[in-house]
Amino acid sequence: MEISCKTELGISVHLLSYLHDPSHPGLVEEIDKARDARITRARRMVELLAEDYPVDWDMIARHTAPGATIGRPHIADALVTAGVVRTRTEAFAQVLTARSRYYVGHYAMDPVTAVKLVREAGGVPVFAHPVASARGRVVGEETFEQMIEAGLLGLEINHRDNPEEGREYLRAIAAEHDLIVTGSSDYHGTGKPNRLGENTTTVEMLQRILEAGTGTAPVGMPELS
Structure with missing residues (x-):
């Protein structure tokens, strides 16, 4: 883990x-707490991104394996699919960086x-x-x-x-x-x-x-x- x-x-x-x-x-208690915080954070990031890019929560979910917690890598893959960036690395560097207005912190x-x-x-x-x-x-x-x-x-x-x-x-x-x-x-x-x-x-x-x-x-x- x-x-x-x-x-x-x-x-x-x-x-x-x-x-x-x-x-x-x-x-287990701490991991569950962190997982819940990551889901809330991911939803807020997707809401912010949707204001400027052609992505939504359902699209992100399609890039996530069953049982996995949605996070920035999945959002990055959706941005690649949408043609916003060419690679996941580019998504992290340009759109999902902590300096971006789309970034949301989490517990x-x-x-x-x-x-x-x-x-x-x-x-x-x-x-x-x-x-x-x-x-x-x-x-x-x-x-x-x-x-x-x-x-x-x-x-x-x-x-x-x-x-x-x-x-x-x-x-x-x-x-x-x-x-x-x-x-x-x-x-x-x-x-x-x-x-x-x-x-x-x-x-x-x-x-x-x-x-x-x-x-x-x-x-x-x-x-x-």
Whole structure:
């Protein structure tokens, strides 16, 4: 699971959770609260966009898989279909950016709280693309320290949006605190340039995730060697 969080300064933090108990009451409560807020936010964004572009809620829903929560990626795909932009990336950069008049904020839990809840649920919390400055502001050392103190177990270092100098910085933090190092394609469909398998996690680090996660068992996991 990927949890959207926000610091007191309004900086976005994405937290990955591996092998947590999906029925853990505290985690479920917070995720439901965030999901409801995202739906309300998405509807308002679509209302604003409809004032200037040929999109509506039904059109957005057609770009969303059954059971999925409508978010900006789905709105972006609808804008591509409507011919407003050429790609999802262009939609985020030009229309759905936080600086746009169409942007609407939403509730997101504090990353420290999220880390604690994931650990309580037996999960393995990993900070996703922590220094992806091209996406917006990134957190400073104090937030890293607070999340680690709360029980953060890993850093997603090998990711296309982490610049090389940032990866060196992250490797130093991981080494100092003996954190799990992961790599990810961060694939969210063909609307993004990310490709499956462009970044991976070593067998050693995957083994550490499996050993640390107690909330649920992996499904269809092959024997590691």
